[in-house]
Amino acid sequence: MAEPTTDVIQGTLDMLILKTVSLEPMHGFGIGRRIEQISRGVFKVNPGSLLTALQRLERGGWLDAEWRDTPNARRARVYMLTRRGRRRLDAETEHWTRRVSAIARLLKAEG
Amino acid sequence: MTAWRDLARGVGRLWHPAAADRDAIDEVAHFLDEAAAAYEARGLSPDAARRAARLDVAPTATVDALRAAGWEHVVVTAMRDVHVAARRLRAAPAFTLVVALTLAVGIGTTTAIFGAVNPILFAPLPYSDANRIASIVEGRADGGWNGGTFAFFRELVERSRTLETIAVARPWQPTLGGASGPERLEGQRVSASYFAVFGVAPAIGRTFTAADDRAGAPPVVMLSDGLWRRRFDADPAIAGRTVTLDDAIVAVAGVLPASFENVLAPAAEIWMPLQYDMTEGRAWGHHLRTVGRLQRGATARGAADEINAIGRVFVAGHPDAYGPTNFVVRRLQDEITRSVRPALLVVLAAAGVLLMIACVNVTNLLLARGVQRRAEFALRAALGASRGRLVQQLLTESLLLAAVGGAAGMVVAAGGVRALVALSPPELPRVHAIGVDIAAFAFGAALTTAIAISVAILPALQAAHSDPHRDLQRGWRRGGGEHHRTRGVLVVAEVALAIVLLVSSGLLLRSLERLFAIDAGFRGHGVLTMQVQLVGRRFSEPRVAYRFFEDALDAVRRVPGVTSAAFTSQLPLSGDRDEYGAHFDATVTQQAGSVSAFRYAVSPGYFETLGIPIRDGRPFDDHDRAGTPLVAVISESLARHRFGTESALGQTVRIGPLDAAPYTIVGVATDVKQVSLAIDDADAVYVPASAAAATIHGGGGQFGDTVMSLVVRGRDDAPAPAAAIRQAIWSVDKDQPVVRVARLADLVAASAAERRFALLVFEAFALAALVLAAAGIYGVLAGSVAERVREIGIRAALGASRGDILELVLRQAMTLAGAGVVVGLAAAIIATRAIAAMLFGISALDPFTYASAVALLSAVAAMASGVPAWRAVRVDPAATLRAE
Numbered sequence: 001m002a003e004p005t006t007d008v009i010q011g012t013l014d015m016l017i018l019k020t021v022s023l024e025p026m027h028g029f030g031i032g033r034r035i036e037q038i039s040r041g042v043f044k045v046n047p048g049s050l051l052t053a054l055q056r057l058e059r060g061g062w063l064d065a066e067w068r069d070t071p072n073a074r075r076a077r078v079y080m081l082t083r084r085g086r087r088r089l090d091a092e093t094e095h096w097t098r099r100v101s102a103i104a105r106l107l108k109a110e111g
Numbered sequence: 112m113t114a115w116r117d118l119a120r121g122v123g124r125l126w127h128p129a130a131a132d133r134d135a136i137d138e139v140a141h142f143l144d145e146a147a148a149a150y151e152a153r154g155l156s157p158d159a160a161r162r163a164a165r166l167d168v169a170p171t172a173t174v175d176a177l178r179a180a181g182w183e184h185v186v187v188t189a190m191r192d193v194h195v196a197a198r199r200l201r202a203a204p205a206f207t208l209v210v211a212l213t214l215a216v217g218i219g220t221t222t223a224i225f226g227a228v229n230p231i232l233f234a235p236l237p238y239s240d241a242n243r244i245a246s247i248v249e250g251r252a253d254g255g256w257n258g259g260t261f262a263f264f265r266e267l268v269e270r271s272r273t274l275e276t277i278a279v280a281r282p283w284q285p286t287l288g289g290a291s292g293p294e295r296l297e298g299q300r301v302s303a304s305y306f307a308v309f310g311v312a313p314a315i316g317r318t319f320t321a322a323d324d325r326a327g328a329p330p331v332v333m334l335s336d337g338l339w340r341r342r343f344d345a346d347p348a349i350a351g352r353t354v355t356l357d358d359a360i361v362a363v364a365g366v367l368p369a370s371f372e373n374v375l376a377p378a379a380e381i382w383m384p385l386q387y388d389m390t391e392g393r394a395w396g397h398h399l400r401t402v403g404r405l406q407r408g409a410t411a412r413g414a415a416d417e418i419n420a421i422g423r424v425f426v427a428g429h430p431d432a433y434g435p436t437n438f439v440v441r442r443l444q445d446e447i448t449r450s451v452r453p454a455l456l457v458v459l460a461a462a463g464v465l466l467m468i469a470c471v472n473v474t475n476l477l478l479a480r481g482v483q484r485r486a487e488f489a490l491r492a493a494l495g496a497s498r499g500r501l502v503q504q505l506l507t508e509s510l511l512l513a514a515v516g517g518a519a520g521m522v523v524a525a526g527g528v529r530a531l532v533a534l535s536p537p538e539l540p541r542v543h544a545i546g547v548d549i550a551a552f553a554f555g556a557a558l559t560t561a562i563a564i565s566v567a568i569l570p571a572l573q574a575a576h577s578d579p580h581r582d583l584q585r586g587w588r589r590g591g592g593e594h595h596r597t598r599g600v601l602v603v604a605e606v607a608l609a610i611v612l613l614v615s616s617g618l619l620l621r622s623l624e625r626l627f628a629i630d631a632g633f634r635g636h637g638v639l640t641m642q643v644q645l646v647g648r649r650f651s652e653p654r655v656a657y658r659f660f661e662d663a664l665d666a667v668r669r670v671p672g673v674t675s676a677a678f679t680s681q682l683p684l685s686g687d688r689d690e691y692g693a694h695f696d697a698t699v700t701q702q703a704g705s706v707s708a709f710r711y712a713v714s715p716g717y718f719e720t721l722g723i724p725i726r727d728g729r730p731f732d733d734h735d736r737a738g739t740p741l742v743a744v745i746s747e748s749l750a751r752h753r754f755g756t757e758s759a760l761g762q763t764v765r766i767g768p769l770d771a772a773p774y775t776i777v778g779v780a781t782d783v784k785q786v787s788l789a790i791d792d793a794d795a796v797y798v799p800a801s802a803a804a805a806t807i808h809g810g811g812g813q814f815g816d817t818v819m820s821l822v823v824r825g826r827d828d829a830p831a832p833a834a835a836i837r838q839a840i841w842s843v844d845k846d847q848p849v850v851r852v853a854r855l856a857d858l859v860a861a862s863a864a865e866r867r868f869a870l871l872v873f874e875a876f877a878l879a880a881l882v883l884a885a886a887g888i889y890g891v892l893a894g895s896v897a898e899r900v901r902e903i904g905i906r907a908a909l910g911a912s913r914g915d916i917l918e919l920v921l922r923q924a925m926t927l928a929g930a931g932v933v934v935g936l937a938a939a940i941i942a943t944r945a946i947a948a949m950l951f952g953i954s955a956l957d958p959f960t961y962a963s964a965v966a967l968l969s970a971v972a973a974m975a976s977g978v979p980a981w982r983a984v985r986v987d988p989a990a991t992l993r994a995e
Contacts, residue, residue, distance in 0.1 A: 027141065027142075027145070028138060028141070028142050029141070029142045029145035029146060029149075030145070033149065047142055047146075047167060047168045047169070047173055048168075048169060048172060048173040048176045051138060051139065051142065051173055051176070051177055052176050052177055052180045055177055055180055055181075056180060058116075058120075059116055059117045059120045059121075059181065060116070060117065061115075061116045067137075070141070072144065074137070074140060074141045074144060075137045075138075075141065076141050077134075077137070077138045077141070
């Protein structure tokens, strides 16, 4: 890993989680690892922030959660996207894309 | 967030905290496993992988974070805070009790007093557009007041443009017949417009019409809701039915709604049209209450100008019926509250002072506690408690305290309202509207709570601000001096306010003493009084009425235990007020002239029974009866006013109409207080009831003395039994109501009811203020001694005697009390001006009262400093030095 890992950009954690879970139902650690992998290690999610965010998203109805037994006699909490979560993801993606392209245009502008 | 799932999850966690905790722990544990497995997969040893994962995940903090998320966490924390706060308050029971009681007294009394004063003085009367209802009274040239006449009422109806409707009323006590026996009712005879003035429509039937109000029209009555339910079983078809009133058959026109509150005569249950006629003499009698509804946009002042303009012409045209008169127009509310307003305002102000003392006391106690707990908060801040957390904790504690105090205050308020109603002077209007005032309660509770909160969080803010290290050190030594000054100032304020209340109640007490020391002109002790009201047509013949009274008197005199008995047409200090013109003819030295005088028609034995000394001449005896020359006894003051140093005996006086028969004055009696002990209004003419009855023929006429008061003196100053006397009267005629049974001594006491009411309230307030001030002094001294244990120990070790140490503490106490007294006396000199109107025979600056208040407060201050002083004396120097 050549580049230093950073915390997730303020306010984008929910969107990243929703996007990750939209690929397939996943437990907390899996979500964190997937964000790290897909961002090629740019984003490293703090476990405490991740788990509280998951709890918040579940209680808000954007994610569903269920307990599944694991081979080593633990319970794993697996999260999946709800329809409400899907709508929010779409909205935030569109919003984010618009902002990013705007910023990109600004940065490319020649003075 | 849509709230449903969030709410359900939160409630679930509150309901099953253990299950929620297990979920959080399991999830974090699983996360930890996966993280460790990932590290192992990268080649770390299981142990190293586990350590690395723990470093990443920080499981304890993460589980805590999961627990702390969600709204329910606020509830959990608050509940824990309440729990902790309750434990802390229980650990300091004296502090808690004093603060709660202080709050209760402050909030409770303010609420109760405002609840009593508000509906009477401030809340509008319960009528539509109540501010447009005005009262009209006639002010005489001598400063007294007269009732209105029917003649001038008619004049106003004719001419007034500022009044939309005008009505007159007079008291009326008919006897209602029926299957359940005769019942004496309170009622009013009113002009047909009476209910229109108040804007009241009948609930059943109709109100009076102009046709009902004509002389000779068939009689009709209106019933109150209460009477309709009590006597007529709420008969919905009552309108048009007939009832028996005073032996006559009368039709019921309608029933008034239950909501109708008749402030002019709160006890009235039945109304009949006045049915006066301008041809009658009584059209000119000054005995009517006049009320009117102002035109929209008209003011009382404008109405007064117009009515006086009409009045000037009218008075000039009728000099025989009207002297110089100033017609006074007031809002009805002002008129009915006029006599009680000063007392109520003063009491309200006293409640305000008490609330101020309560606020000062609460501030003081909380400051003291804050100082004591400074070390605790410094410690907690040093251990990492955030400032917000400390503030939250203290806030919870203060709110809990305020809630307890508020609840106790509500109890005090409810009890206080009940006590006020029970103690209220009889003139107090709208008594049943008095209740616990929620707005006042909220005001008192909000004020004290705000104080409690702002004072209580001070130590938390300081703890978070200041250097924990230094505070811890200082705290252990319980130092800290700047608060002492603040608390000292507060105690001084408290003592000063207590002095104001003590002086005020002292002045009221001395006024009442002076008032009761006044010679009423008669010996009331041992005299029983009751009123006999004759019912029935046959008594409209005065001679028949007088014969009944004579027979009843004979029967009463035979009752065992009765030493003397007599009748009188009006009783002193009972609320009776029959004034008539007394006319004197010109003599050699005097011009002819008229004065207003109380008229008493009495039986022989009246002066003896009441113990009224005869100054000159003779009292009435059994020879003064019908057929003998007309004789009269006048009061000393009337004799002096009219005849100066000359003897009044042998002169003549006519009473009532100018052409009345002349009475020869045969005696002069001592002045008697008729209206009130405080009022010198003693011009009076006594005539024998027998002669009065004989000179009037038929129809009730000028003086239909069918209502007489019986006065009975018992043996050995012990009142004769009322029941036996009533039986004696009924042995003559069992249908005659006997009412207003009272001891004359009680009537005398009741005549000062307003002053007594104010005094009682002030005494209660002054006592509460004294206790609060004592608590304040005690609190400061106790805290100061506790903080100076070290200093006192060292002084003792260095040879200070117990006396020296005692002096140390007491000097502090007396400095505080002394400063408070000085400020308080200055404040009292200003504040007692407000009660000057309530004082009698005493200056608002009476030195004895001021000195007594100071002495009482000093004694209480000395007592309050007793326990701290004792503690200071008991400090063991050896123990103190060891502790160093």
